[in-house]
Amino acid sequence: MAYNKLFSEIKIKGLELKNRIMFPAMGTKMATEDKFVTQQIIDYQVARVVGGCGLNFTEVCSVYAPASPKKFLSIAEDKYIQGLKKLTDAIHEAGGKAGVQLWLGGLAVASDPEAMIIIPSDIPVQGTDYIMPGASLETIKEAVKSFGEAARRAVEAGFDTIEFHAGHNYVPHSFLSPFFNKREDEYGGSLENRARFSIEAIKAIRENIPEDMPLFMRVVAQDDYLEGGLTIEDIIEFCKMAKEAGVDVVDVSRGNFSSAAIKFEVPPVDLQRGFNVKNAARIRKETGLITVAVGRINDAALAEEILENDQADMVVIGRSQLADPEFCNKSKDGKEDSIIKCVGCNQGCYDGFVSTEMPFITCLRNPALGREAEYKIFKTDTPKKVLIAGGGIAGLEAAIILKKRGHNPIICEASDSLGGQFALAGAAPRKEEMKEAALSRGQQAINEGVEIKLNTLVTTELIEEINPDEVIIAIGSAPMSLNIPGANLPNVTNSHDILSGKAIASGKVVVIGGGLVGLEVAEYLNGKAESITVVEMLDEVAKDLGQLRKICVMESLYTEGVNTVTNAKCIEIENNSVVIEKDGNIEKLPCDSVIVAIGARSRNFDNISKYCEENGIPCHAVGDAVRARRALNAVAEASEVARVI
Structure with a gap:
């Protein structure tokens, strides 16, 4: 146009x-x-x-x-x-x-x-x-x-x-x-x-x-x-x-x-x-x-x-x-x-x-912001074959930069699509642009000529077959589960399955976890559920949101009538209720569906790192594969690793 x-x-x-x-x-x-x-x-x-x-x-x-x-x-x-x-x-x-x-x-x-x-x-x-x-x-x-x-x-x-x-x-x-x-x-x-x-x-x-x-x-x-x-x-x-x-x-x-x-x-x-x-x-x-x-x-x-x-x-x-x-x-x-x-x-x-921790501003989409001279891309004199485990936003970032530098990156993604949790986040209300950005980044990797293998889990056998010079692990994290009685009941699911459409929740819904993902699930279910209650252990919900997004999310929750319960520990899930401990008292919250959104934990990749160590292959872990954090950290780490290989 x-x-x-x-x-x-x-x-x-x-x-x-x-x-x-x-x-x-x-x-x-x-x-x-x-x-x-x-x-x-x-x-x-x-x-x-x-x-x-x-x-x-x-x-x-x-x-x-x-x-x-x-x-x-x-x-x-x-x-x-x-x-x-x-x-x-x-x-x-x-x-x-x-x-x-x-x-x-x-x-x-x-x-x-x-x-x-x-x-x-x-x-x-x-x-x-x-x-x-x-x-x-x-x-x-x-x-x-x-x-x-x-x-x-x-x-x-x-x-x-x-x-x-x-x-x-x-x-x-x-x-x-x-x-x-x-x-x-x-x-x-x-x-x-x-x-x-x-x-x-x-x-x-x-x-x-x-x-x-x-x-x-x-x-x-x-x-x-x-x-x-x-x-x-x-x-x-x-x-x-x-x-x-x-x-x-x-x-x-x-x-x-x-x-x-x-x-x-x-x-x-x-x-x-x-x-x-x-x-x-x-x-x-x-x-x-x-x-x-x-x-x-x-x-x-x-x-x-x-x-x-x-x-x-x-x-x-x-x-x-x-x-x-x-x-x-x-x-x-x-x-x-x-x-x-x-x-x-x-x-x-x-x-x-x-932030008092960041020396100057940066950008989730562009880690080179404020580092324009330092991060200028130059072609490498020693092209390498680099296996990237994971086609999420961090894996894509690493692959594109490596390709521009003249390396040969190969993305192996276990699922049938690129974008990872960044694309999943786009399922939440008002965040469609994030899904579009994740899918766009995947297409940009394809346009750059990056080799991509979907439905391909990285195993030691695959590493042996590809025989890469270096490996980047960007496999992300998986939802944490509750270790309490009733956690495996059929009416219990997790936030990722709700946002991806793999599971549904209806009737009276209790969301356990009042961080970003829990609140986005609550918003996602507005109009699909009879009532929604968010239970959070801390003294307030949305503690992991930035100030401006928090204002918008909290206003939306208030408008939609989502109930939040803070300083509350979930101790048991029953067929038709969630049992919580709050202020020294035991309470029961009636519910038909329970959604667990208490955070994510890095996926295990010990088999990959051990194989790489034994065979002298440099191995780098980035993003949630190290520990679950914001997408900003994942992209920044991927960008840095791709620039030093």
């Missing part, structure tokens, strides 16, 4: 873009501790430029030195210009256009205890007697001035455009929203007063950039989950003021980090693709501003439809370019089948960003 509108040029003042795709500001944790650009950031951005993106924005870039948190980019002092210039030079040399997002984070800078938190009004700090004070007029004036000075530095650093971030709970948004802003001076009260901070900042930016440089502004479409907050009508009026003050383009996002609306900022697979486009279309129509649409736009066909329907002038395609930096080129060249699609899992991008 030709995407003529998506890949058409657009000119905004003096900025000429080769297509209408924008790579947005996304936190990476790739900056230095003292906020400078790194080569890692340059490689990360340039990979997307080379991949065909029209306009690349930096991640949020702090404008005010006292409020600049560590590990985030800063443009608050002249000392940062040189590093930012190195970034823009690299983007320009690769054929791209560079934008900087000017940011004042407010409560978001609390990750750095030394950073100043600027808020419009006093806020009591929960659990203490301390009241965090609202900003003084002096601080407000300094902050406004800092936007102008940051804009001057952006011009010196060679940026082609600037984006003023006025959304997502950051300082401009907090001043604009009546939910946060309770001031009684000229910066509070009416919409005009609440908008004053942003309008002054916009004017300060405009005064420090060339007339022909366009100014973008990111806003939220409305205040979700904030009672008495901004309406879309308020945002439209604000955008009209901003247009008059010098804004040329409005980038319509959604969400805030003070409520469950944070799910809209980095929308997981649970949210509909393009869920925010109608808001962008309305704002565009009523303001006359050039408009960028945002929100789970993860394929070129959807982007083209949005542009053709005149709902927006440009589109943000962010995480899809994290998953595959060649997304734009592949879409333009009609090679969509080779695109590694984002599935909205959030495991590497958002969960990785908020």
